[in-house]
Amino acid sequence: MVGMKPTDVAPSATIKFFGAGTAACLADLVTFPLDTAKVRLQIQGECKQGQGTNAVKYKGVFGTITTMVRTEGPRSLYNGLVAGLQRQMSFASVRIGLYDSIKLFYTRGSENAGIVARLMAGCTTGAMAVAFAQPTDVVKVRFQAQVRLGDSGRKYNSTLDAYRTIARDEGVRGLWKGCMPNITRNAIVNCAELVTYDLIKELILKYDLMTDDLPCHFTAAFNAGFCTTVVASPVDVVKTRFMNSGAGQYRSAVHCALTMLRKEGSTAFYKGFVPSFLRLGSWNIVMFVSYEQIKRAMTRAQQSWESPF
Numbered sequence: 001m002v003g004m005k006p007t008d009v010a011p012s013a014t015i016k017f018f019g020a021g022t023a024a025c026l027a028d029l030v031t032f033p034l035d036t037a038k039v040r041l042q043i044q045g046e047c048k049q050g051q052g053t054n055a056v057k058y059k060g061v062f063g064t065i066t067t068m069v070r071t072e073g074p075r076s077l078y079n080g081l082v083a084g085l086q087r088q089m090s091f092a093s094v095r096i097g098l099y100d101s102i103k104l105f106y107t108r109g110s111e112n113a114g115i116v117a118r119l120m121a122g123c124t125t126g127a128m129a130v131a132f133a134q135p136t137d138v139v140k141v142r143f144q145a146q147v148r149l150g151d152s153g154r155k156y157n158s159t160l161d162a163y164r165t166i167a168r169d170e171g172v173r174g175l176w177k178g179c180m181p182n183i184t185r186n187a188i189v190n191c192a193e194l195v196t197y198d199l200i201k202e203l204i205l206k207y208d209l210m211t212d213d214l215p216c217h218f219t220a221a222f223n224a225g226f227c228t229t230v231v232a233s234p235v236d237v238v239k240t241r242f243m244n245s246g247a248g249q250y251r252s253a254v255h256c257a258l259t260m261l262r263k264e265g266s267t268a269f270y271k272g273f274v275p276s277f278l279r280l281g282s283w284n285i286v287m288f289v290s291y292e293q294i295k296r297a298m299t300r301a302q303q304s305w306e307s308p309f
Contacts, residue, residue, distance in 0.1 A: 009303060011295040017097035019298055023291035024092030027283045028084050033077035034279035035084075037064040039144040041272035042240045061275035080143025082159040083136050091133035095125040095186065096291070099194050118195045126190030130183045135175035137182060138243050139163060145244045170247055178243035181253035185235040192231045197224040197288060214289060221288035225281035233276055234269035 011019070028035075040058050058064035068076045103121035107113045113121075130137075139162045146155050156162035166174045200220040201212075210216040242256045250256040260268045 009299055011299045012302070013098070013101050015295055015298045015302065016100060017093045019291055019294040020095075020097035021089040021093035023287045023294055024088035024096065025085050026290050027287035028081075028088050030286050031279050031283045032081055032084060033065055034061065034275050034282065036068070036077050036079060036144045037061045038272040038275040038279055039141060039240055039244075040064050040068070041275060042237045043145055043244055044271065061272075061278060064275070079146065080140040080159075083140040083143060083162070086159070087133050087136035087140055090136065091129045092287070094132055095129035095190050096194065096287075098125050098128070099190075115195070115199075118198060119191050122191035122194050123187040125194075126186035126188075127183050129190075130179060130186050134179050134182060135163065138166065138175055138177055141240055141243045142166070145240075174247075178239050178253060181235060181239045181242055185232055185239050188235055189228055189232045192228040193224050193284065196227045197221060197284070200224065217289045217292050218285055221284040222281055224288070225284035226277060228284070229273065229277040229280045233273055236276065237269050237271055 037058075038061075041061070041064055044058055058067055065077060099121055102124050103113050103117055104110075106117040106120050139156075139159060142162060143156060143159075156165060163175065170177070197220045200223050201216060204210050204216050204220065205212055210219070238253055238257045238260065241260065242250055242253045245256065250259065257269075
């Protein structure tokens with residue numbers, strides 16, 4: 001990321017890799033209930049068609065959270081957390097931790113990266129991350145989507161059981177269900193998120209509006225979260241619907257999108273927008289602020305270890 005002073009020691013690729021995964025896990029722990037509410041709102045039209053008029057109706061992010069706590073218990077807000085943390089350690093480490101390295105690759109080592117190089121780096125690391133983390137994303141969405149009204153209504157008993165059940169019932173390819181829409185989504189998300197953060201932070205520092213510290217990181221992260229939500233929500237909704245669908249329900253992600261458009265209208269693509277923004281905005285703030293601090297702390301620790309005297 002931008003903002004290093006000439007006298008600063010740049011964090012290594014290893015520090016960025018593990019720092020990004022750790023910061024993303026912290027952000028997930030804070031924002032996971034919002035993510036679960038977003039998933040429930042995104043699949044709500046689908047649930048009503050499949051379950052009739054008695055399906056649970058969610059109204060707004062806080063109404064969804066309240067309904068889930070009342071009908072399923074507080075723990076339901078953290079359905080799929082284990083898979084979510086597994087996802088972040090494998091996913092964010094690649095898409096965020098390797099972003100600077102891939103950006104340098106596209107600029108052939110130059111620190112002056114243009115918008116094209118940044119966009120290419122964002123698309124590349126976003127696609128790479130999906131290849132590693134798609135099974136964890138599928139399991140996370142399945143856990144968040146299932147309505148638990150007791151042990152009898154539990155489809156998956158544990159994270160490992162979910163991996164085994166999906167592989168057994170849908171084949172190993174089922175664990176990579178929605179891979180292409182997820183690659184599309186994460187290329188878009190990565191570009192919007194990382195490039196926006198990078199550019200806003202660079203402009204803030206260039207015009208001396210703030211120093212390279214917490215207020216600067218907070219401002220850049222908040223704006224990155226909003227831009228990302230606006231751009232990525234339609235793809236995110238299709239990805240969630242397709243990954244949560246039963247075998248044969250949709251022929252492809254495109255068929256899923258067309259079915260949504262025909263049956264629910266164009267507004268269906270922005271279902272769950274408020275929780276998406278609340279989640280992405282807060283997630284970006286926690287993640288980027290934590291990431292910047294973790295990088296600095298790990299770099300200082302590495303320097304102390306290598307030069308104790």
